[in-house]
Amino acid sequence: MTAMRMDRTVSAAALEVEAGFRRQAGRLAVVAGLLLTAVGSFLPWIEGADLLSQRIVVDGLSRQADGALLIIVGMGQTGIVLSRSAAESRTMVIRVLPTVLGLVVLLTALTAHLDAATVIHGIESDGGTASISAGIWVATAGAALGALGGAWVTLSDRVRRGEWMTPGEYRQVLDRRTLVPVVAGLVGAAAGFAVGIMTALIGRTPDLTWGYVLIAALGTVLGGLVGHRIGRRLVGRHP
Structure with missing residues (x-):
């Protein structure tokens, strides 16, 4: 009976540690960034009307589908930052990956603005009118939050767990x-x-x-x- 109680206590403690691990600010920021990016990608990025006054709506999953890429990379980043094994890894590449993926998401969002400007120019060249809508700004805010959270995760894990790898461990990885x-x-x-x-x-x-x-x-x-x-x-x- 005592052993069973001890096992339950250990299990409860492990769950508490795991929950605390996933409540860290940087990891929550990455998750929130992914949610914002996903919501923004479904919302209109461009709204306008063509030469015949027919409404034009372009969301993040249309045309160049930058929103789709934002979601896919954001899912990868979120999976990394919520993985305890990745956080405890001493491999530099794994520890830096949240920051790298965050930068990819942010650069993709910036590219999306350039693509949107190209689409708007095409609509206006055909005699229509169009402008940037709120969805792309929501997605961009999510990308920025994810990039910030990824950098925070990398830095906090570096401070919390110390050196990444010894020279011998580098040779083992290679x-x-x-x-x-x-x-x-x-x-x-x-x-x-x-x-x-x-x-x-x-x-x-x-x-x-x-x-x-x-x-x-x-x-x-x-x-x-x-x-x-x-x-x-x-x-x-x-x-």
Whole structure:
């Protein structure tokens, strides 16, 4: 009976630590940034009317689909910052990844403004009128919040857990038995993303929808897993 109580106490303590881990300010900022980005991507980014006064509405998942890319990268960043194993990793690449992905999201949001300006120019060239709408600003705010949260997570983990790796650990990471599966996984993820997008576009309109985002995300995950397994087999490690 005493052992069972101790087990329950340990389990409760572990859950409390886990909950506290995910309530850290930087991680909450990344999650909030993803939610804002997703909401903003569904809202209109451009509104106007064509030459015949017919209404034009372009959201973040249409045309260049910058909103879709924001959501996909934001999901990856959120998965990293909510992973305890990633936070406890001493591998520099893993520890810096939240910041890198945050910058990718932010740069994508800035690119979205350039794409929106191009679309507006095209509409106006055809005799219509158009302007930036609130959705793109909501998505941009989410991207900025995610980038800030990612940088905060990287810095706070660095301060909290100290040095990243010793020279010996660097050599271990660069060993082919470790490096090949990682590289193969990244290549597989990129290939899976490309195949997912191409599959979604074949025989369809070039505008991406939320369903296409899910297909691309699924392709990325499956491609990464397959690539990682292939990499492990290449170096003689069991999956």
